[in-house]
Amino acid sequence: MAGNEPDTADDIEDDDDDWMKYANAGFGETDYSLWDDVEPAEEDESHQQEVAMQLGTHVEEIPRAPSPAGHKHLVRKGTCDACLGRVGGKRMYGQTLEEAGLGVRASVLERDTHLANAREEQPLCPFCENLFEEVDLLADIIYDAIEPYDVGRLQLGARFPKDQIEEEEKLRKRFGAGGSDALKPALVEGIGKRLKERLGDIKLVNDKPDVLALIDVLTLTVELDVRAVYVYGRYRKLERGIPQTRWPCRACKGRGCERCNFTGLQYEKSVQDLVGNPMIEIFEGVEHAFHGMGREDIDVRCLGRGRPFVLEIKEPRKRSFNAEKLAEIINAAANGSIEVSSIRPSTRSEVVRIKDTPAEKSYTVRFTIEPMNEAEYAVLTAPVDMTKADVQNRSKKRRRQRRGDKGSDRTKPLETPIVVAPAGPSEDELKRMKKDELVALAEKHGLKKTGKKDDLVQRILDALPPAPATFDLPDDETILKVLESLNGIKLAQRTPERVAHRRSDLIRKRTVFEANSPFIEINEEGQREIEITLRCESGTYVKETVHGDSGRTQPSVAALIKAKCNVVWLDVGDIHAD
Numbered sequence: 001m002a003g004n005e006p007d008t009a010d011d012i013e014d015d016d017d018d019w020m021k022y023a024n025a026g027f028g029e030t031d032y033s034l035w036d037d038v039e040p041a042e043e044d045e046s047h048q049q050e051v052a053m054q055l056g057t058h059v060e061e062i063p064r065a066p067s068p069a070g071h072k073h074l075v076r077k078g079t080c081d082a083c084l085g086r087v088g089g090k091r092m093y094g095q096t097l098e099e100a101g102l103g104v105r106a107s108v109l110e111r112d113t114h115l116a117n118a119r120e121e122q123p124l125c126p127f128c129e130n131l132f133e134e135v136d137l138l139a140d141i142i143y144d145a146i147e148p149y150d151v152g153r154l155q156l157g158a159r160f161p162k163d164q165i166e167e168e169e170k171l172r173k174r175f176g177a178g179g180s181d182a183l184k185p186a187l188v189e190g191i192g193k194r195l196k197e198r199l200g201d202i203k204l205v206n207d208k209p210d211v212l213a214l215i216d217v218l219t220l221t222v223e224l225d226v227r228a229v230y231v232y233g234r235y236r237k238l239e240r241g242i243p244q245t246r247w248p249c250r251a252c253k254g255r256g257c258e259r260c261n262f263t264g265l266q267y268e269k270s271v272q273d274l275v276g277n278p279m280i281e282i283f284e285g286v287e288h289a290f291h292g293m294g295r296e297d298i299d300v301r302c303l304g305r306g307r308p309f310v311l312e313i314k315e316p317r318k319r320s321f322n323a324e325k326l327a328e329i330i331n332a333a334a335n336g337s338i339e340v341s342s343i344r345p346s347t348r349s350e351v352v353r354i355k356d357t358p359a360e361k362s363y364t365v366r367f368t369i370e371p372m373n374e375a376e377y378a379v380l381t382a383p384v385d386m387t388k389a390d391v392q393n394r395s396k397k398r399r400r401q402r403r404g405d406k407g408s409d410r411t412k413p414l415e416t417p418i419v420v421a422p423a424g425p426s427e428d429e430l431k432r433m434k435k436d437e438l439v440a441l442a443e444k445h446g447l448k449k450t451g452k453k454d455d456l457v458q459r460i461l462d463a464l465p466p467a468p469a470t471f472d473l474p475d476d477e478t479i480l481k482v483l484e485s486l487n488g489i490k491l492a493q494r495t496p497e498r499v500a501h502r503r504s505d506l507i508r509k510r511t512v513f514e515a516n517s518p519f520i521e522i523n524e525e526g527q528r529e530i531e532i533t534l535r536c537e538s539g540t541y542v543k544e545t546v547h548g549d550s551g552r553t554q555p556s557v558a559a560l561i562k563a564k565c566n567v568v569w570l571d572v573g574d575i576h577a578d
């Protein structure tokens with residue numbers, strides 16, 4: 001399942017960080033308190049001179065706004081109305097920047113009529129490079145861009161070249177009134193005001209938007225970041241052979257080839273697709289991601305109340321839904337493979353909770369038993385070297401310093417060698433073989449391959465070393481007693497071989513909290529089949545708990561009853577969370 005791992009909580013945090021980069025454009029404040037954060041102009045002399053030089057005047061002659069001489073200077077330099085209103089220090093509550101700026105300009109022109117054409121003479125506003133003249137255009141662009149989307153909450157942001165921001169800051173601190181708004185939030189706010197008149201029910205917000213519209217002031221374009229829709233639910237997997245998440249075709253890695261019938265998928269169905277594909281259509285999204293509270297193996301069903309999940313629909317055009325109807329549509333399309341319930345709206349933060357919840361689960365497992373010999377028993381009960389788990393936590397440096405350690409992978413527990421005496425198959429095993437298998441076996445050992453099945457069995461038995469002695473199969477009472485004793489048992493589980501390629505090789509302690517309702521019945525082939533429901537700690541490998549996984553799980557049912565256990569099937573019953 002490499003490459004098919006669920007998102008980790010870390011991934012999600014990272015995304016949030018990205019998001020936050022643009023989230024502080026400062027739009028949405030309705031109370032202006034221009035004088036709250038007045039910053040004293042404490043810049044050093046040389047800096048002031050430098051700025052003054054750039055503006056071609058002498059430093060002593062230019063006081064800051066809101067003094068009349070400061071205002072005059074701003075007007076003379078070609079400052080636009082919006083910036084005059086913004087840095088002039090005369091804006092009153094409820095006034096737009098332009099209204100305040102026009103007021104400042106009027107008072108300057110009363111005294112200095114010759115400045116009436118200052119904007120024509122200096123057509124580029126030194127503060128905003130005339131960006132405020134584009135406010136209507138930008139509002140239009142955003143309006144058109146979000147038109148196809150259901151937007152309840154809209155956040156605006158802007159991307160500026162860094163040097164433009166720094167230049168404006170210098171100018172503003174030198175010539176603007178203390179406490180004036182910075183360029184970026186003021187521009188975003190201006191656009192927001194224009195938009196608000198046209199948006200209807202859409203709310204302009206500072207956090208948790210449905211859509212973030214990011215304005216690029218260099219190109220005068222808008223980039224939309226459409227946030228995903230999250231839907232919570234529980235699924236029951238009623239059919240075996242379905243993976244939880246999409247699993248790309250091994251041959252073509254998802255590109256599509258003959259082997260996967262050009263679906264790009266290793267398995268035609270997955271819980272993710274069965275739940276997500278109908279939702280893509282309903283939400284008119286682009287793709288989906290599946291976040292389950294743990295997962296079951298492909299061949300394991302998931303029953304009971306079902307497993308909690310959050311499905312994420314990326315870039316959806318629609319956001320609202322009727323939960324009941326949605327469940328109906330998914331269940332109808334799944335045609336009995338899976339079934340969803342408890343559908344409701346969810347959030348990005350719930351994904352983290354779902355991922356992090358260590359849920360206890362109930363499993364029902366069914367298995368058959370076979371005789372076990374001494375050697376097999378020795379393998380199942382060979383000491384698990386717990387000290388090796390500890391080695392993994394040591395620093396690399398320390399590990400390197402250990403001598404005699406080169407080339408060996410110290411992250412893996414040591415194998416315990418077990419010497420097994422040469423042994424042939426037992427009479428039982430031979431009798432269960434088909435005739436052509438017996439013929440092949442006879443041939444392999446240079447024996448005559450003629451005669452009836454019984455002749456072949458006898459000939460092989462005579463020629464090969466005797467089968468190792470096996471323990472007697474336990475009686476029903478013993479089996480049931482052992483199964484009941486699993487109640488509260490602590491397991492040492494080394495990562496099973498079957499998942500070793502995607503999980504680090506460790507020995508973990510897991511608890512079986514409850515062992516419920518064991519029973520034994522005879523199957524069609526006359527064998528005993530044993531069934532039990534186990535409530536286990538999150539992360540317990542249940543099949544391994546039964547068959548012992550060559551001693552990697554201890555204790556195991558197989559070791560306790562001294563019989564080989566073959567798992568017939570395993571179901572997840574209830575997931576005890578939510």
Ligand SMILES: [Zn+2]
Nearest residue numbers: 080083125128
């Ligand atoms: Zn301006």
Ligand SMILES: [Zn+2]
Nearest residue numbers: 249252257260
């Ligand atoms: Zn393929």
